[in-house]
Amino acid sequence: MAQIFPRWTNTLPTIFAGGVSTLALGVIGFFWYYGSPKFTDVGYRPDQPVQYSHKLHAGDMGMDCRYCHSQVEKSSVANVPATQTCMNCHKIVAAKSEKLLAVRESYETGKPIEWVRVHKVPDFAYFNHSAHVNVGVGCSSCHGNIAQMEVVAQAQPLSMGWCLDCHRNPDMALRPKDKVTAMDWTPGQDLPGEGTPEQKQLRFAAAVKLEKHINPPVNCSGCHR
Amino acid sequence: MKTSATPGGTAATLADKNGNARTWHEPEIITGNQTFASITEKIASINEGKTPTGWYIAFGVAAFFAVALFAQIGWLFWKGIGIWGLNQTIFWAWDITNFVFWVGIGHAGTLISAVLFLFRQKWRTSINRFAEAMTIFAVICALLFPTIHVGRIWVIYWILPFPNSMEMWPNFRSPLLWDVFAVTTYFTVSLMFWFVGLVPDLATLRDRAVPGSLRQKVLALFSLGWRGGNKQWKHYEKAYLLLAGISTPLVLSVHTIVSMDFATSIIPGWHTTIFPPYFVAGAIFSGFAMVMTLGLVARKVYGLENFLTMNHLENMNKIILVTGTMVGYAYGCEFFIAWYSGNEYERFAFINRAFGPYWWAYWSMISCNVISPQLFWSKRIRTSIPAMFVISIFVNIGMWFERFVITVTSLSRDYLPSAWKYFSPSIFDIGMFIGSFGLFFTLFLLFIRHLPMIAISEVKGVLPQADPHWYHQDDHGANGHSVNGGNGHGTHKNGNGQKEEELAVKNGNGNGH
Numbered sequence: 058m059a060q061i062f063p064r065w066t067n068t069l070p071t072i073f074a075g076g077v078s079t080l081a082l083g084v085i086g087f088f089w090y091y092g093s094p095k096f097t098d099v100g101y102r103p104d105q106p107v108q109y110s111h112k113l114h115a116g117d118m119g120m121d122c123r124y125c126h127s128q129v130e131k132s133s134v135a136n137v138p139a140t141q142t143c144m145n146c147h148k149i150v151a152a153k154s155e156k157l158l159a160v161r162e163s164y165e166t167g168k169p170i171e172w173v174r175v176h177k178v179p180d181f182a183y184f185n186h187s188a189h190v191n192v193g194v195g196c197s198s199c200h201g202n203i204a205q206m207e208v209v210a211q212a213q214p215l216s217m218g219w220c221l222d223c224h225r226n227p228d229m230a231l232r233p234k235d236k237v238t239a240m241d242w243t244p245g246q247d248l249p250g251e252g253t254p255e256q257k258q259l260r261f262a263a264a265v266k267l268e269k270h271i272n273p274p275v276n277c278s279g280c281h282r
Numbered sequence: 283m284k285t286s287a288t289p290g291g292t293a294a295t296l297a298d299k300n301g302n303a304r305t306w307h308e309p310e311i312i313t314g315n316q317t318f319a320s321i322t323e324k325i326a327s328i329n330e331g332k333t334p335t336g337w338y339i340a341f342g343v344a345a346f347f348a349v350a351l352f353a354q355i356g357w358l359f360w361k362g363i364g365i366w367g368l369n370q371t372i373f374w375a376w377d378i379t380n381f382v383f384w385v386g387i388g389h390a391g392t393l394i395s396a397v398l399f400l401f402r403q404k405w406r407t408s409i410n411r412f413a414e415a416m417t418i419f420a421v422i423c424a425l426l427f428p429t430i431h432v433g434r435i436w437v438i439y440w441i442l443p444f445p446n447s448m449e450m451w452p453n454f455r456s457p458l459l460w461d462v463f464a465v466t467t468y469f470t471v472s473l474m475f476w477f478v479g480l481v482p483d484l485a486t487l488r489d490r491a492v493p494g495s496l497r498q499k500v501l502a503l504f505s506l507g508w509r510g511g512n513k514q515w516k517h518y519e520k521a522y523l524l525l526a527g528i529s530t531p532l533v534l535s536v537h538t539i540v541s542m543d544f545a546t547s548i549i550p551g552w553h554t555t556i557f558p559p560y561f562v563a564g565a566i567f568s569g570f571a572m573v574m575t576l577g578l579v580a581r582k583v584y585g586l587e588n589f590l591t592m593n594h595l596e597n598m599n600k601i602i603l604v605t606g607t608m609v610g611y612a613y614g615c616e617f618f619i620a621w622y623s624g625n626e627y628e629r630f631a632f633i634n635r636a637f638g639p640y641w642w643a644y645w646s647m648i649s650c651n652v653i654s655p656q657l658f659w660s661k662r663i664r665t666s667i668p669a670m671f672v673i674s675i676f677v678n679i680g681m682w683f684e685r686f687v688i689t690v691t692s693l694s695r696d697y698l699p700s701a702w703k704y705f706s707p708s709i710f711d712i713g714m715f716i717g718s719f720g721l722f723f724t725l726f727l728l729f730i731r732h733l734p735m736i737a738i739s740e741v742k743g744v745l746p747q748a749d750p751h752w753y754h755q756d757d758h759g760a761n762g763h764s765v766n767g768g769n770g771h772g773t774h775k776n777g778n779g780q781k782e783e784e785l786a787v788k789n790g791n792g793n794g795h
Contacts, residue, residue: 061499061502214447216447217447217450218448
């Protein structure tokens, strides 16, 4: 009986096995990299209705974050300031600037400026700014060095895994209360005692966790209430 | 001598090569004086002939309901599982009933193919192929229901444990996750076992196909270059034995895990330690009933009376009787424990089951599952084809009701009387249940049409002439080796019609076991 398949078909199983495994690895690799919030979300920098520079205000002039985001220690939401907050200064400073046209218009008409939200957490994830800020998690831990950004961009993935990384081990993110808004803070900086910054940080974290009863939830209903 | 344990065989005294007398228990597993060639011809021709009109009609009906099932699933994904009759109290109803029903049916196939193989029950060879196919198609229908009942189908992959940016793992302590593993493992192993069993038969079909045809090429692809040489058989039988060994624990484990979906919860009527053995017995019970239903129809339509003999049917009826009695015992035991435990919730759950609003479901279950198989104590009923057909259908119905009773009656009245509800199925509950039968029969009809529904090589292996010493009975007269004066030949019923030249067929695909 004649052979049903020609000789070259002997190579097909090898090619098939190689092809399938390459394809599988490729698909996994593609989603691993391009599907991750590290790729899809980090660097999100929408255009804002006003060319407001955090670098100028918070960086060069050294304004405290809480001058504008005034409710961050009391509220679950770090409020975007009302136009009136801008006008506290801008009635006098750069009062005729072209760039501030939209701000003055908003002030006169009472219609808020429609800032575009950068840091979004889904509706089903509960997040409370005051709970974090009051135990000493700094602004820059989640938002990056805002004081160096002309236009605010998302610095961290804000994925569930990223939240959990810190909730499982918050030691390196806890700061003394007066350093919460410091943009260039590094773990262990300016802490008293002996040893490397890391040792000092761990000592400080252990003490502050005890003092403030810090026990970040890692169960589902901690965030999905 | 491997034929001695065969049920239903008659004994004959023959002489072996050295002239010593031996008692020969002759099998009558396959009747009608079959030869290797006649078996191949009979079974392969079912796939090779023209498609019968009846097949087209049956396929059309089945495919219609299967397509309707997928249309309804599309609507379910669009609207959500609220299109079923579910409510706040009864969050599992027909979906889970159907799931357990179909998984259970699959178990007979695995028992026949793996457990009966390990116990050298040769009569299994006539039923194992289509029983295994039934298993695979039933598991497909079963997998469908838990998959679509999750609601948010687009995140169904969350049930699989894989590293992800949520750093979230499924709950490894939940039997619902064990279910995912148990049923997918079951499907994979069953498919593999079925395919390995098919390889020699696919090669037989390949060698009979029109040379150069597409059918031959496809068969050649899936028969993996099978030539039927001794070395191939040696490896093949080892692989088959290993797969039987791997499948055997699955007969017990899969339905054990399914039962834990209920048993590990704290709902009265579910929270019962008897569930694993009770579910396994029920699964084999329902599976054999389905094998019986399908087998009787196939036997009649394709004239397989010589392969699926009364001996096979009676054996299966005995298994149905045994497992049905076990299931009946479990029902009784549940009631006893409900009383003996002194737990008022447990007592209420069982009294409610039998005499509450679902009394009709409970007593349908009892009459179909407990009473009807008891008729098989009578040999006359056990060997009556109309009776066994009707009883097998009753058992199928009863086992569906069993799962309905367990799932719905327990949920409908739990601890909080203000939340008590009554379940009424919606049109989609009914439509999807019928649709699952449509899907099952669509697949089964395709199988019957295109693949050998009886394992050709295995059936050949249980013929008397497959025994290495079989030919001596023809020798003894001429060579004078017999010390028994030739009475061996006379009492050897099946050998009478055999001719020397037929032995020539006994190579290649013929030497099954």
